[in-house]
Amino acid sequence: MEEQQRMDEKEWADNPRLNAWTAAQAASFATCSPFDRGGWDFSVESLDRLEDLLRRRFTSYEDITAAHDTQLVTLAAWYLGEVHIRHHGAQWQCRPEPDPQGLGNDQPYVTVPSDRADEYPPADDDPDEDGRPLTVPAHELDALFLRGPDHRLRDTLNRYQPRDR
Numbered sequence: 001m002e003e004q005q006r007m008d009e010k011e012w013a014d015n016p017r018l019n020a021w022t023a024a025q026a027a028s029f030a031t032c033s034p035f036d037r038g039g040w041d042f043s044v045e046s047l048d049r050l051e052d053l054l055r056r057r058f059t060s061y062e063d064i065t066a067a068h069d070t071q072l073v074t075l076a077a078w079y080l081g082e083v084h085i086r087h088h089g090a091q092w093q094c095r096p097e098p099d100p101q102g103l104g105n106d107q108p109y110v111t112v113p114s115d116r117a118d119e120y121p122p123a124d125d126d127p128d129e130d131g132r133p134l135t136v137p138a139h140e141l142d143a144l145f146l147r148g149p150d151h152r153l154r155d156t157l158n159r160y161q162p163r164d165r
Helices: 003-013 016-029 046-057 061-066 071-088 114-119 137-143 153-160
Strands: 091-093 109-111
Touching: 003 091, 016 071, 016 091, 046 071, 046 153, 061 137, 071 091, 071 109, 071 137, 071 153, 137 153
Parallel strands: none
Antiparallel strands: 091 109
8 A cells, every 4th residue: 555545544544523423422322322221342243233223213225314313323333333343453434524525425434454454455356456344334224224134234244354365
């Protein structure tokens, strides 16, 4: 990975916008219903509980996308990202400033830090030549209602299995 890419990644992984978002989620996590009832231990198994909660609360892609700015959905996305971080050493990243083109590329995401990029070689057809797994937790919550009942949040963790070279 080129030096400029590494510098950009550091800025995307540590900036006031991202730091404020993650701090706000962590601070409100223990006091937001239903998370205030305990049992949320950031385990892989707890993703099944999160998924059940979301499937009970929302019935369609349209329902959950309309609720993206609610505390429940925002915390659910943060929780999913935190499971990725705690189990696979991913890190949060986010554009330091809102997308000037308004293309919606503003959601925080998790990916493996660049110093571990050699664990994830790019696919032959990867124009960015970056094979690291990248997950936008909010989009994965939406995908529960697009991919059907067999799609599971825990499946997003499979992305961290290194590919053969």
